[in-house]
Amino acid sequence: MASFDDFVKPYGLVDKVDAFGYLDYLRTQPDGRAKRGQVILVTADTPLKASRGEGKTTTTIALIDALRERGVDAAAVLRQPSMGITAAGSKGGASGGGKSSLAHPELVDWGLCGEMAAIENAQNLLVSFAEKAVDEGVLDTILLPRVSEVPSRALRQIMVDRGKADIPERVVLTPTCELMQIVVLSRSMEEVSRRVAAMTAGTKDGRPVLFGSFVDLWRITNMLSDAVKPAMTTTQAGSPVYVHCGPFANVSLGIPSLVSVQMACARHDLVVVEAGYGADAGAQKWLDIAAREFGAQWPAAAVVVTRATTWRDDPALRWRYPFHVRRMEGLGIPAFPLVNLWEGEDGEVDDLRRTTDQLGLRRPIIGNLFRDGGSALAAQLDDFIEVLQEGRSHGAQAPAEALRSHKGMDLVDQLRWIASSAYGVPAGRVVCGPDFMDSLAAARALCKGQGLDLNDLVPVAVKSPATMTDDDSAPEAERTVTLKKVEAHTGAGLIQVNLTKSLTTPMPKIV
Known part of the structure; x- marks a missing residue:
């Protein structure tokens, strides 16, 4: 009889998991072999600046470390970041920080889990096939953009010299590309193949032409054989973490792959899923796209992260954080405010608690997670754990309208x-x-x-x-x-x- 380890292979300092194969295997087994883990969505306030994160990854890592300290079987699913923006330091890394970080942060922050480069190469190869199709009279325009992990203003719109006629093309960041979206949403290699075949290459005499009509798809799917596999690593405290796909909910989906979350839920009681940017971005896309339209699991609870400075720096924008928390609650998702303190802000805790009380929000969870890690949260999770236990025993689910x-x-x-x-x-x-x-x-x-x-x-x-x-x-x-x-x-x-x-x-x- 197979085990999970049979679907795991080393990939440098992390492991890669054949999630497609593992979930296929579980479908052939008697009930009881797989867990039915609850999804916890970690989202955030809309940041005051585009280049500033609120600390979702740091919170996600601290939260699973704290839950495991409390005896809960918890794991996290993170997104593989985009090297050109995140790892370059524009908005911090995507591997947490301080005591709330991964065991090998460099492998996440610099794209060494592999799927970014493979997806970039595969989509660029598709565009190369489209360029050749122009030479052969199959296409006269190209609609699929090339992609790059390193942004360049000069590449946003380009003109390619074809001799007799120039062809306009463009370049976008890898996270925003269609092939990334396909890997995020697909639950089998066959589905990946079907979706790649249905991608629009360009037009001929004004009519759309699909890649499946002139490209042997095995050339693309073979390039993605490792890219479709989530990476498996740990926090510095040893808590399990899966990393796969999907950064930047401002330009695309901003959520990890659906199969990585489904796999984690089959192995753990609680799965903390990080969604990109604020609740208006990544959380909106998990709820309205992943859960409603693609059958992903509805969150049993949400943690909405903010900074103390968000409520202090710009009074005109203070409406956004309570709006996000109340929206989650209005969808039947218990939403817990979490304030990610920075150095020198410990004296603001009492004032932050008074503010949330005045707003009628749940009792906030507050801590300097960079400095103190999961230990800052463990003693504050009684209400959080109680809500999850009630949801499990009562079978809490999304309102019918939310999933229509x-x-x-x-x-x-x-x-x-x-x-x-x-x-x-x-x-x-x-x-x-x-x-x-x-x-x-x-x-x-x-x-x-x-x-x-x-x-x-x-x-x-x-x-x-x-x-x-x-x-x-x-x-x-x-x-x-x-x-x-x-x-x-x-x-x-x-x-x-x-x-x-x-x-x-x-x-x-x-x-």
Whole structure:
């Protein structure tokens, strides 16, 4: 009889897990071989600056260390970061910090878990095939962008010399690319193959052409054979951590792969899942995309991270944190405020507790997690553990409306719903930018040419990570959300919509 270890192989200083194979194996076994772990979503306040994180990874690591100290079988699932932005120091690493960090942080922060480079190479090879198809008369335009882990302003829009005619192309960050989204969402290698075949290469005489019509897909899937496998490592305290895919919920999904979370839930009682940027970004995408449209597990609870400075530095933006916490609670998810203290802020604890009491939030969890690690949280988790135990015994689940698919709903209506539920902007103040309707019409025509209904694709908001609306400092009655551009990712089954301030190739901050 097989065991989990049979699906694990060394990959440098970490291990790689054949999650597809392991979950297939579990499906053939009698009930009871797999656990049914609860998902805990770690999200955050919208950061005051795009280049500043609130400490989600540090919190995630401290939380599982604290839970295991309390005797709970807990693990974490993190996202593999983007080397060009995160590891370069623009917003801190993605491996925690201080006592709340991974055993081998360099392997996460510098992309050495492998999938980033493999996905980048595979999508760029697809574009190379598309360029060759132009030479052979199969295509006359290329729609799939090249990707890079290292951002460059010069590459956002490029013109390739073809001799008789130049062909416009572009480059985006690896995390925002369609192939990354396919790996995040797929639950088997066969699904990866189907989705790659359905990717739009470009057009010929105005009609869309799919990669499956002219590329031998084994060339791509072979390149992804290790990229689809989550990495397995530990915290410095020895707690289990899985790392796979999906950074940057401002430019893409911003969540780890669904199969990595499903695998972790089969092995542990509690699985802490980190979602990108704030609750308006990564949490919105876990709930509205992963859980509602792709069948991922609904969170049993959420931890919403903030910094003490978030409530002090800009009074006009203080509305955002309680908005996020209350939104989670309104969806039936017990949401626990967590304040990630920095050095010199220990004296603010009493004031922070009074603030949360005045706002009617749950009793906050507060600690300097960089300095003290999980030990800062262990004694504060009584209410948290009690809620999880109650949820397990009562079979708590998402409200029916929260999981009712929006596929088939008019795309603009879906975007108005997201703006209202996730950003607090009513439908009447969602406005279309000058190029939006033309972009929408082009995407709709592209989908129609493939026999698809654009409204059946799942919307992905591409937005500034530092703002929920066009101007978060404006009075509540004046806040708006502007829709700017639409791009269909037919293989992934997603429709990317740029709104507010957004770039798919952002530049790192020099530190």
